[in-house]
Amino acid sequence: MTKTDRERQSWLFKHYMTELDFEVEHAVDNDYHDVEPHYHEFYEMYFFAGGHVDYIVDDQQFQLHPGDLLIIPPNVLHNPVFHDFDIPYERYVVWISANALSRLIRQDADCGYFLQQDIQGRYLFRGDEASVISLRGSFMTLFHSYHERALCYRTEGISVIMHILTLYNRALAAETSQVQGGTHGSLLTDILHYVQGNLCGDLSLDKLASVFYTNKYHISHLFKQNMHISYYQYVIQMRLITGKNSILDGVPVAKVWETCGFSDHAGFYRAFRKWYGISPNHFKKLHAEQLERSDGSL
Numbered sequence: 001m002t003k004t005d006r007e008r009q010s011w012l013f014k015h016y017m018t019e020l021d022f023e024v025e026h027a028v029d030n031d032y033h034d035v036e037p038h039y040h041e042f043y044e045m046y047f048f049a050g051g052h053v054d055y056i057v058d059d060q061q062f063q064l065h066p067g068d069l070l071i072i073p074p075n076v077l078h079n080p081v082f083h084d085f086d087i088p089y090e091r092y093v094v095w096i097s098a099n100a101l102s103r104l105i106r107q108d109a110d111c112g113y114f115l116q117q118d119i120q121g122r123y124l125f126r127g128d129e130a131s132v133i134s135l136r137g138s139f140m141t142l143f144h145s146y147h148e149r150a151l152c153y154r155t156e157g158i159s160v161i162m163h164i165l166t167l168y169n170r171a172l173a174a175e176t177s178q179v180q181g182g183t184h185g186s187l188l189t190d191i192l193h194y195v196q197g198n199l200c201g202d203l204s205l206d207k208l209a210s211v212f213y214t215n216k217y218h219i220s221h222l223f224k225q226n227m228h229i230s231y232y233q234y235v236i237q238m239r240l241i242t243g244k245n246s247i248l249d250g251v252p253v254a255k256v257w258e259t260c261g262f263s264d265h266a267g268f269y270r271a272f273r274k275w276y277g278i279s280p281n282h283f284k285k286l287h288a289e290q291l292e293r294s295d296g297s298l
Contacts, residue, residue, distance in 0.1 A: 021100035024116040024146040037077040046070040051089035060182030067132030073165040092139035199261040
C-alpha cells in the first residue's frame, strides 16, 4: 500500500518518540490495512492481547497466542501479518528510548542481559498462565497510568517496565522454553545475512542468484512471501539503517553514502527523504535536540 504524505508524516510522528523515556499505546481493531515492515530507533515491547495474527521480526515469523510478549530492539524490521478479523486485533505497545534503557542498565546491569550477542534473536516470551495474567495486568496498569497522567506515572511506568524486563531476562538466563525464536527458511536467512554483510557491494538479484545457486525470481518470491516487501525495498531499508547509524556516530552527512552502499550523496539523500519525509540534516538536528531534552530524565 502506498502511503500518502499525511500517512507518512503520521508514521514519522510515532517513529520519533515525543516523550523522553517511554510511550504507551493500546488499540483494538476489527479491520486493518497491511502493515509494511518498519523499524524504530527505540525499543518496543509488544503485548498481543487477541486476534489471528502472525508477526515477522527480522527473518523470523511468530504465530502469536494471546498473552505473547515480543521485545523488539532498535533497527530491526518487523510487521504483523493478518489472517482474519473474526476476533478483533488487540495489542499493547510500549516504546522505550535507547537513552532510558541505558540509564536503567547503568543502575542494574542485569536489565541489559537480553542484549548479549549470543542470545539475540529470541524475541518472543510466552509465559505460563500466571505470567500472562501478570503481564496483562502490567500493561493495563502502564497504559491507564500513562494516559491519565496519574501522579507519579513516570515512576510507576519505569517500575512496570523493569518488572517486564525482569521476567524476560530471567527466562532467558534460565534457558526456559518460555523464550523462543521464530520459524524461518534457511535460504532466506542466508540471503539476509549476506545482504547485511555486503551493503556496500553488488546486491543485484543477478549477483545473489549466482552466489546462492538459484534464480532471481525465486529470491523475489521469497521476499514477497515471507518479508512482505520486495527484495530491493529490503536492501534500501538496510542501507538507510546503516546510513542513519553513521549519522548518529558523527559521520558527516555528505559522506554517509559511502558507508552504506549508495552510489552517491544525491541517491542517499533522495532515498532518505522519500522514506522518512525529512532530510538527513533535519534528522541529525532532531536527534541532537532529543539528546539535549533527555539530559537528567529518569
